[in-house]
Amino acid sequence: MTDLDYLALIAGMGLVTYLPRWIPIFFLARRKPPQILVEWLDLIPAAILSALLAPALFTSGAPRQFDVTSPELLTALPTFLVAIITRSLGGTVLAGMVFYWLIDKLV
Amino acid sequence: MKAAWPICLGYIPIGLALGVLAQKAGLTPLEIGMMSVFVFAGSAQFIAVSMLSSGIAAVSIILTTFVVNLRHLLMSSSLAVYFTGENRLKLTLFAYGITDESFAVNLARLREQSPDRPWDLNRSIALNQTANLVWIISTVAGGYGGQFIPEKAFGIDYALIAMFICLLIYQLRARIHIATALITGLFALILSLILPGNGYILPASVLGATIGLILKRRIEKEAA
Numbered sequence: 001m002t003d004l005d006y007l008a009l010i011a012g013m014g015l016v017t018y019l020p021r022w023i024p025i026f027f028l029a030r031r032k033p034p035q036i037l038v039e040w041l042d043l044i045p046a047a048i049l050s051a052l053l054a055p056a057l058f059t060s061g062a063p064r065q066f067d068v069t070s071p072e073l074l075t076a077l078p079t080f081l082v083a084i085i086t087r088s089l090g091g092t093v094l095a096g097m098v099f100y101w102l103i104d105k106l107v
Numbered sequence: 108m109k110a111a112w113p114i115c116l117g118y119i120p121i122g123l124a125l126g127v128l129a130q131k132a133g134l135t136p137l138e139i140g141m142m143s144v145f146v147f148a149g150s151a152q153f154i155a156v157s158m159l160s161s162g163i164a165a166v167s168i169i170l171t172t173f174v175v176n177l178r179h180l181l182m183s184s185s186l187a188v189y190f191t192g193e194n195r196l197k198l199t200l201f202a203y204g205i206t207d208e209s210f211a212v213n214l215a216r217l218r219e220q221s222p223d224r225p226w227d228l229n230r231s232i233a234l235n236q237t238a239n240l241v242w243i244i245s246t247v248a249g250g251y252g253g254q255f256i257p258e259k260a261f262g263i264d265y266a267l268i269a270m271f272i273c274l275l276i277y278q279l280r281a282r283i284h285i286a287t288a289l290i291t292g293l294f295a296l297i298l299s300l301i302l303p304g305n306g307y308i309l310p311a312s313v314l315g316a317t318i319g320l321i322l323k324r325r326i327e328k329e330a331a
Contacts, residue, residue: 001159006138009165013155014145016173020180022202028187029198039323043316044185045214046278047291048178051311052207053271054292055299064299075265076272083273089212093113096269101262 071107075100110216110230111237114208117267118242121149125156126249132160136250143243148206150305151175152246178309182210186231189217193228201228204235208267211274219277283323291315 001009033041057076060067067073079096086092122143129139134156146152151172158168182205190198213234216226279285294314298307 005165007141009155009168010142010145012165012169013142013151013172016169017146017148017151017176017179018203020173020177021183021205022199024180024183025187025190025198025202025205026195028184029190029193032191033188036320038188040316040320041185041188043284043287043319043323044181044312045211046275046284046288047312047315047319048181048207048308049211049271049275049278050288050292051295051308051315053268053275054295055307056268056271058296059299063303066296066300072265072268076268079265079269079272080276083269083276087273087276089113089215089270089273092273093116093266093269096265096272097262099262100265100269104262 071100071103074107075103110212111234111241113266113270114212114234114238115241116263117208117270118149118238119245120263121267122242122245123249125149125152126246126251128153128160128249129156129246130250132156134159134250136247139250140243140247143246146172147204147239147242148172148176148179149242154304174306175304178207178305178312179205179210181309181312182207185214186210186217189214190228197228197232201232201235204232204239206235206238208270209235209238211271215274215277283319283326286322287315287319290318 032038053076055064057070057073058068059065060070060072075096078099079092082095083092126136126139129142129152130136134142142152142155146155154171154175155168158171183202186205190201209231213226213231216224216234217231220226275288279288291311291314295307295311298311301307
């Protein structure tokens, strides 16, 4: 692959990555979207975060396998508690790291 | 940029790991850094690097990148609600830095903004660019020899999962959000066992939020 080929590749990757990030915010922010869309978008963050987390906690390996014994899931239990009690992002991140490190040492 | 540190902490090990892989795939640190500038999307970059090392055609790599990053459509849409009537140049700059992580932190900050916890588009852009800078530096550093950094140091690999856990807790404001999260989590889990990579995020989220909305409307109708 020549330098020019590589530049073309990352320019293409950049374009197809940028457009989905740019189009909705650029056009939706012009005026208030319809009520049903607002209500749907209100549920999207909870949905995305749950979609990001569930496979990270309940699967392991590549290709992924269902797994309820991973250190990630074990660590998640006290980490959820810290998040619910403290509601502190920084505190939860630090606590999660310490729990993960301890569980890795102990289990 | 205090709000950005959990993201930065999470990006460092991932960025280093990507840099190491990219170097093994034959990319120079400059090429790695340029990819991080042009693309700034962790999972797509990992996939691109592994496709490059198996000699797959550029068109396939670009198409795969497109599919993997389509999920940002949803994140960009959710954020748009908070930026009605904002400067379009700023929105164009902000859009560049929308990632899973920056989306989640900015959204939580925008929702909970108050006089003593202000948050706006300028701060969101600053957060995105801070995370972007750390990402670029980490991936380049990885290309220079990130293999010397021990794995699993100080539980740093858990930083992003812990961050998502707390941000999810922030989002569970009513029973409908809890129901939506549970439904979506189940879909994501099932789809993640079938689909490769992170292709499960977009369909699971769309399906989960749509069912959540139907449920919500039905409950409201019964109550009325």
